[in-house]
Amino acid sequence: MNDHEDGPDAGHRRPDGVDDLTVEALGSLSKALETTERARGHLYSFHQLTGGADLELDRSVRLLREAGHREWADRVEAEILGRNVIPGHWTFQVVEAYNATYYRPFCELEREVVSALAQGRDHLYEAEMKEARRTSGHPDHTAGPPAARA
Template sequence: MSDDLPKLTDDEETALHELELGVEGLRKAHGYLVHFHHATGRAMNHLQVAESNLREAGHDEFADHIRDEILPSGVLGDDRWTYELLETFEEEFFEHVVTFEQAVCENVASGERHVKERRQQRRWRERARD
């Protein structure tokens, strides 16, 4: 971190902070998508076990429904699987937003990140020394 923070207007500082918070929110959303992807996969594994159990119990029509209708279908309504949602989020949206945020930060704040927090940190440390 540079001791000399970039000279920013209040509006620039606020805009950068909101942009950073937006990216942080998307990182959190990404985590939720990964969790959704894993939870869905575990659930589908249980359904596969249920298919076998139903077949062993003599309920082939129910086992066939799981095998033919549930397991191969996508959970998103348009036949996409959760990994496809995750990949689309990462590659077509999130990557673009992160690259944009980095470019704005470079252009407006000489690449310094978390300028608002750095200024607050400096104020609190100066106050503590006084």
């Protein structure tokens, strides 16, 4: 099989009538969404790390009391343990607001744009970049996994 027959699978081929600038724009939109996915992951890290710190405060309060520092234990317990991270919000509420206000609408709009402009085909920009960078005949430069080429 030569490299022309072994190109991207149908789901990664540019539909007829889709121009270079549209493929580039869709690639940029995809990159922005991928960056948002990373940001969302960091938000979950913030959520879990803050929750873990709050749970560790239980130990700190207990140890301060055992060490005879009841006043400090009481202050940590009253002022920090269970405190909102921003007014009215624990971290789970920050995550929920982010998901509802930004993340889900972004995902939905990205899907609409890709469906309308590229027949729902993802990663056209990257697939074309891969084709341009593959080494003809090299076994580690195939267009896709064996099942995708079949």
